[in-house]
Amino acid sequence: MAGIDKYQPLPIYYQLKEILRQKIESGEWQPGDLIPSERELCNEHGISRMTVRQAVAELVNEGRLRREQGRGTFVAQPKIEQRLGSLTSFTQDMTARGKRVESQVLRQELAMAQPEVATALGLGSDTQVMLLERLRLVDGVPLALETCHLHFPGCESLRQEDLAHQSLYAVLARKYGLVPSRAHQQMEATKCELYPLRLLGLSRGSPVLLIRRTSLSQDGIPFEHTVSIYRGDKYVFHAELVHE
Numbered sequence: 001m002a003g004i005d006k007y008q009p010l011p012i013y014y015q016l017k018e019i020l021r022q023k024i025e026s027g028e029w030q031p032g033d034l035i036p037s038e039r040e041l042c043n044e045h046g047i048s049r050m051t052v053r054q055a056v057a058e059l060v061n062e063g064r065l066r067r068e069q070g071r072g073t074f075v076a077q078p079k080i081e082q083r084l085g086s087l088t089s090f091t092q093d094m095t096a097r098g099k100r101v102e103s104q105v106l107r108q109e110l111a112m113a114q115p116e117v118a119t120a121l122g123l124g125s126d127t128q129v130m131l132l133e134r135l136r137l138v139d140g141v142p143l144a145l146e147t148c149h150l151h152f153p154g155c156e157s158l159r160q161e162d163l164a165h166q167s168l169y170a171v172l173a174r175k176y177g178l179v180p181s182r183a184h185q186q187m188e189a190t191k192c193e194l195y196p197l198r199l200l201g202l203s204r205g206s207p208v209l210l211i212r213r214t215s216l217s218q219d220g221i222p223f224e225h226t227v228s229i230y231r232g233d234k235y236v237f238h239a240e241l242v243h244e
């Protein structure tokens with residue numbers, strides 16, 4: 001798109017958004033670059049401040065731009081592209097990309113299985129499961145909030161493990177010989193309450209993805225049901241499809 005054309009049927013804010021998006025995609029603007037101020041964009045394109053604000057706000061929401069209080073708006077780092085179809089752990093995914101993983105453990109205790117968990121794990125509703133709630137940080141930035149429910153013989157001893165600095169899947173394999181061999185996963189866009197948004201450093205109304213995973217052991221027994229909230233501005237999911 002060359003410039004803004006006021007006679008086009010496309011809304012002006014949308015035309016500006018496409019112009020800015022192209023600057024990012026073409027590499028003219030690099031991750032970390034400070035973009036021109038609202039005033040500069042108004043002058044350059046001969047449009048109102050409100051229109052500029054709308055275009056920039058949408059790109060911030062999509063994770064293309066990042067606002068810093070008092071400093072301006074910057075080009076964001078590209079999103080993490082996550083393949084669908086391979087059964088890996090958070091730590092495995094991130095360390096393969098050369099990133100540092102740590103977790104803030106919010107809950108690590110035995111708890112009654114809620115109905116969704118009991119159904120997923122094939123348990124009676126009065127069964128206790130090991131509940132592990134972790135905020136997952138990558139290079140110090142919170143990316144996901146995971147609430148994991150585990151049920152297998154000896155799962156209560158997970159209370160003693162340091163799961164802030166260790167991979168859960170690595171501990172399960174090493175200590176219990178438990179390796180997820182298959183999983184069902186569901187993903188949906190959702191509105192999120194304030195508590196998870198705050199933990200993830202997001203503002204009200206930010207897009208998030210809700211992911212549910214039920215993992216089965218080598219014997220085909222479900223042992224993990226995890227509900228995760230992933231930041232919509234940081235992730236893009238990728239699947240290879242074959243014709244049927």
Ligand code: 16G
Nearest residue numbers: 089090091167168169170211213226
């Ligand atoms: C992934 C899994 C989660 C699992 C966790 C273990 C999804 C949506 N979820 O985040 O079910 O509990 O890995 O991570 O992929 P860890 O081994 O790094 O602790």
